[in-house]
Amino acid sequence: MAIVYQKSKGLTDLEMHYCPGCTHGVIHKLVAEALVDLNLLEHTIGVAPVGCSVFAYNYFNCDMHEAAHGRAPAVATGIKRVLPQNTVFTYQGDGDLAAIGTAEIIHAAMRGEHFTTIFVNNAIYGMTGGQMAPTTLVGQKATTAPHGRDRAHYGQPLHMAEIMATIGGAAYSTRVTVVDMPHMMKARTAIRKAFQMQMEGKGFTFVEVLSTCPTNWGMTPVEALGWVKDTMINEFPLGVFKDADSKEGS
Amino acid sequence: MTHDILISGFGGQGVMAIGKTLAEGGMKEGYEVSWLPSYGPEMRGGTANCSVVISDDMIISPIVLEPTLLIAMNTPSLVKFGPNVIPEGKVFVNSSIVDMAVERTDVSAYYVPTMEIAQKLGNPRVANMVMLGAVNHVTGLLREETVREMLSQLFTGPKANLVELNLEALRMGAACAANDACMIWSNTHEYHD
């Protein structure tokens, strides 16, 4: 019998714990496939965050570190400084990266650390039960913002991909999503490019991926995918905000 | 034999350097030594002091509270630490800027016009070496060869000429301390040679 589809060798055989309709699984797969196809997996060290993807170290089929909440970029810095020839990535959520770990991500980018960050933005704290994130939209309800995020009280969402693009050490900063096949293909390209640029020594590379949280958004999986396309993208526009390669080309 | 030495003055007078030279030289002469600075933001522009202990026995405490020998590079240092010197102790006064005499009669005072002597040598920056020379003459702690060896490591290449200048400052300081006149307070800051 011919094999028409196979789980990536970049992922372990463990069943993932993610909720139905959550796109973490898709993003894991894109990262894993990129590492396999670029022939990097055997020399890769990944850093998992605290948040829904806290168990990512069980899913990626490469050496992994579990970091404290928000500290993945510092941990990755330590690893990459010891192993400059290896591939290093962090996989972080919005609370991890854009709240408690803001200093770490900004300064890793400032130093132009040669690792890749996959930033999964679903505009909410998932694991702890739907609390407000720095990327929660104005008006969006959260368990710590029961009447919706109030601009006067909490300000407006942080746009991390745009922020990273302003930092000299960042070579690549982009925002993608995985809510349908065309977007998935763009995300696939972006993640590959980030790892390639890392290995070419271009600098820090950052891929923000808009993701879903049907459970905490109170939606069905299909509604959640639609909400990303209809609402979330308006707040967080997709696109490439910095690309050291194209700058060199122009 | 244990010398508990306290060196105090303004930041920039070479207080720490006198202490380090004494400590390192003492070590090279085979003594046990320690050097402890006062530290903190108040050091900059304010008063600086360091404790040096030189002993032929194991050094217990590196903190000098009751010095056997005080080097007062400015007036506030003499006012602050003069009373703590042990009876029969020695007080070296930088008479170029200290405008008062040592009132205690149970200690030996040595008045060294470091800046006038340094000026004579054409370089005000060796004033601290003049003081070191005076102290060394009285204590006999360091041999000139030892100091020369240390200076030769410090001043190399284009700065090598500073070795002789510093040694001359050391000798002039020693000559000053050898002169009985140095034990008499004079507010004219005159150099007796």
Place this chain on the structure above:
Amino acid sequence: MSKELWKGNEAIAEAAIRAGCRYFFGYPITPQNEIPEYMSLHLPEAGGVFLQAESEVAAINMVYGAAGSGARVMTSSSSPGISLKQEGISYLAGAELPCVIVNIMRGGPGLGTIQPAQGDYFQATRGGGNGDYRLIVLAPSTIQEACDHVRDAFDIADRYRNPVMILADGMIGQMMEAVEWQPSESRTLPEKTWATVGTGGTRKPNIINSLFIDPNESERHNAHLNEKYDVMRAEEVRYEATIPDDADVLFVAYGTPARLAKAAIRLLAKEGITGGLFRPISLWPFPEKPLNEAASAASVKAVVTVEMSLGQLVDDVKIAVNGVKPVSLCGKAGGIVPTPREVADAALAALGRK
């Protein structure tokens, strides 16, 4: 070996490089700045990497990453900075990563003062971060000893896969003394087969982790750690005991106060009182049994704890002495160093002579 005059902080940094430390992550704070400064100049010369981090928190997490990748790595700080590092220290202990952490203590609480103190004793010996874990804590009282401790600390850390802390007060960091560089004993250390350096396609992935979500697994992990701590308790106790047979009073002190206690013993001798000194060198594991034996000597009438804190070391002393003799405290805090006279007077008071 010839003697060289070294400032404590710089000597600690040099000792680390000589011990094979090739990675240093830190953040400026007085009175330990000479350590990162020295490392920034000399680590690259030795083929290593120095990095000034954006915070103490980041620095310790860089240590976590580097240690997990198998490197010999160190960080240093002073009291408030060590407080910030506690999260990372707990993770290092939980994930069983070897590293060396230097704390050049200053006065607290809060911003405190930059003058020497020992107020971080509890923090160092009782954990400091969350969870049941232990650090091996070594407390030097001379620059020579600080160098020797740093040299040994890397090997101890590797042997047990555990962070080792050098706990010194600001005085040790700032003073200069003669140092003779001693070659390290060549120990056979376990290979770091657990390190994340890439699988190379030849083995299953290595995972550096302190998360055990299943409480049964978590309990097993804690039990495993505790077995390791029991081995440390049995094999890593260090102390110095200078106790005459006829000692009337027994001082217990570590670091700079141990030196002051020695000066107090000389003062007391002139007054016809014999003093002895028990100096814990490993603050954890604490030399409980040897101290109990020393305090039990018939001539000893009182035990006086001398510390630059207000009643921290004394708790361990009381546990060790276990009521066989009265234990009192001569404590100074906030950056003030007790004088030998004050220490001697505390002994006189304990002996009922004042």
